[in-house]
Amino acid sequence: MSKLIETRGLTKQYPGVLALDHVDFDLEPGEVHVLFGENGAGKSTLISMLAGANTPSEGTIHLDGEKVAFDSVGQAQAKGIYTVFQEFSLIPTLTVAQNIFLGWELRRGPFLDHRAMRKRARGMLEELGFDIDPSAIVAHLSRAQQQMVEITKAFHGDLKVLILDEPTASLTDREVDHLFDFVASLKARGVGIVYISHRIQEFARIAERVTVLRDGAVIGTVAMSDTNDDALIEMMTGRSFDQIYPAIARTEGEEILKVSGLTAPGIKAASFNVRRGEVLGVAGLVGSGKSRLFRAVMGLTPVLSGTVSFQGTDITGSATRDIIMGGMYYLSPDRKAEGLDLAKTARDNLSVNIVAGARNTGGSPFIRWRGVNTRTDEISDHVELHPGYRNKPVSQLSGGNQQKVLFGKCFGQEADLIIFDEPTVGVDMGTRAALYLLIKQLAEAGKAIVVISSDLPEAMNISHRLLVLAHGRISAELSGDDMTEDQVLKYFFDETGATQ
Template sequence: MEFRGITKAFPGVKALENVSFDLKAGEVHVIVGENGAGKSTLMKILAGAYTCDEGEILLEGKPIVGNSPKVSMELGIRMIYQELNLVPELSIAANMFLGHEIKTGPIVNKGEQVRRSRAILEDLGLQTDPTTLVKNLGIGTQQMVEIGKALSTNAKVLVFDEPTSSLTDSEIREMFRIIRLLKSRGVGMFYISHRLEELFEIGDRVTVLRDGKHIMTDDIHNLEMKQIIEHIAGRKIDTLYPHTKKKIGSPCLEIEDLSGERFKKVSITVHSGEILGLSGLVGAGRSEVARAAFGIDGYYEGSVRVMGKRIPKKSPDKAKRAGMCLLPEDRKVEGLALSLSIRENTVVSSLSDLNPLGFIQRKKEHTTVSGFIDRLNIATSSMEKLTRFLSGGTQQKVVLAKWLLSQSKIFIFDEPTRGIDVGARNSIYELMDNLVAEGAAILMISSDLPEVLGMSDRICVMSGGTVVGEFDKEQANQQEILRLAFSNV
């Protein structure tokens, strides 16, 4: 298929400007670009969810006329979104044939649907029983069902929009296996991701978009990581990880022998001036420890101290007052008020700091917020834009800005750069480096190994709910961390 001169504007933004490139049968075509570059918008136009202002899409040489979700579906174009579109209360089989049920007369032929679903799952190498309710499946298997659903209708073009951000390592392997299988059958695939290592593993060609414009398309083998990063950011980035060792002070956060539902006897100390990376596989219990330490969830045994002072269980307010903050993993639910603007979201937790005299210091607020918009390159026409209209990654940036602004001493960042483009990541790392230079302590939970290795002074590895190893920056390497991460699963 081919995009020809696609242009699309939203009020105040040109989301896409004269974008042209193509997709071959049996190819994995990776699309990368900053948050708000227009990647999802382009895919939604392909899916018929949005109409473009100008341009056309050709499928097998013929223009698609009057595109709509129904038309694109009939043509064999399928989307796998990050937020899955399955109905939890229905079985796998019912989900797979939702909207195009197999019928005998007026009645849905459930037996036949189950039989065909089983064939599709087996074809993908999955052993799951098709009568299982979707709500009883892990997120990875749900993703596979979503792919199976796409295949139940003979997909020619498959789009993955940030599919791996909530998958575990082995689920990602499994998905890549299926992608390779589909490739060998001639399915053309677009693959959007901010995890650049993935693109070398799975991609054949890569396209970079920036500010709604097509920057380049090339064979992945003609490119190096550094070049791709610079195309994405549109500037030179000397070191992605700017963190240098600071003066390490006294302990700020002491988690001692903490045991809870999904972790056991976890002890972690973070000092002033230090970034401690907490590595491990998705599901190792890292977020659970963080949530218990901050007081969102309870725990059975152990203690949490901030600046030497014990923080009682289940009291996030006290933790906050003691100078601790937690950037949660699931930002959509916990981090952002979607009906408020960028400005309101950014300053909400630090209003008292900005208003020492008790009235809103508009000007200071304005300067602070526009500073962040600048620094994190937040794609928006105005700071008054409601956050619900922002691209996924741009929403993440707003949540981050909010926390970076808070006058905390201890920062727990849970997957701080997930879904965030590489240019802004660089700025976030600089901000983290500044924080520890001023004496803050950072506990950084991350599944991104290059990030852990690049930014941490010390690295703890968790597996199966316990801490299984610890390294200084100098001793740490990828193989050893991975070996430990798998050691207790």
């Protein structure tokens, strides 16, 4: 079969850094070819050159057998290569139709023909199966709908190649299913799709082949039908699947959190406890209430009835700041919106919690910045944040390094109970392994840990006990031999099995 895209010896050299090392890659018509690798492996560099956003230092790109060179994204799009990056190129204050026709505006004489653009946009959206009002303002759309608008922009010309960069990172399960149905329809048209994702469980559903990158070089290309998750992880990290999830010793410590009959928006009569030295996993489908439950515990949403007791003190309805100062800490799943100040450096983000923890004053009303800076360096070393990244704005760091900064903030607070909500979202397996080791260290030091996760293997392999939520209720509490995938999945849809 002829190749849609073929790269030969593609290389990108920056001062002191070899970002891509003589990469050979190809894409066939009607296939999904996954690029898999850790953060910094070269995936983004490779697709940026295919998309026309970057130029190679060496090597060639061939499209339909002809050598091509792109000096801009527009040139690549003119040849039928369109990329949906993680950060969308939409203008949020414009309508859907205006975004779709940006640069392709329809005119009636010297004036823009907005009516024609809305009509044409509606037809394009309907043809692709996207139920979106072309008159809607983009800022008012969900993340999934914005992604659909971004994809629709690709259909002005003759689309040959669609590159999707982490397309499911912020989507619900239903939205993922819709996206995959759409991908299947593109394959049937002969469109080739380059797909980047850290969600390895997705590959078997949509991919024909997987190319694994490490340190800018190709480790190998395998047919998805001839491989499995364990083999891909070992190719990517150089470590076996068993080495990703550490064994965490469990000590039966004192009860630190007791929740009784908690009812809150989206939560019904939840009761459970957490002990020192244990990792309590919390699993459930998107929309099950697993995050809402602990946001209510933290005072981020109102408690309608029931009680929350922390270290023997009733904290029901307390202010979030008071709960944090009392020794409970919550790491949000959305590090950009809630967890980090992207404009500040990693050092500044870490120091905020050290100062807020009031453990640096030594009884003085003044902040002892030397002590703060020393502690910031200690935490950075502990979470393995490279010294070169510490004085950079967090917005310039990779997702994995941003997540390390987020983890580091809980060390600055010196909390007794730490709630990790989707702790590894958007990070690669290598960084995951490092973050799991931090969770292990915290638990074995006597901290109480809660891990809320939509990644079932993560929730099962990192936890001593597992709460399963369905429809806003705790449907099961599992431990030991009962923590099997079949057993957990059964309770994802059943709210009658609660053990409370």
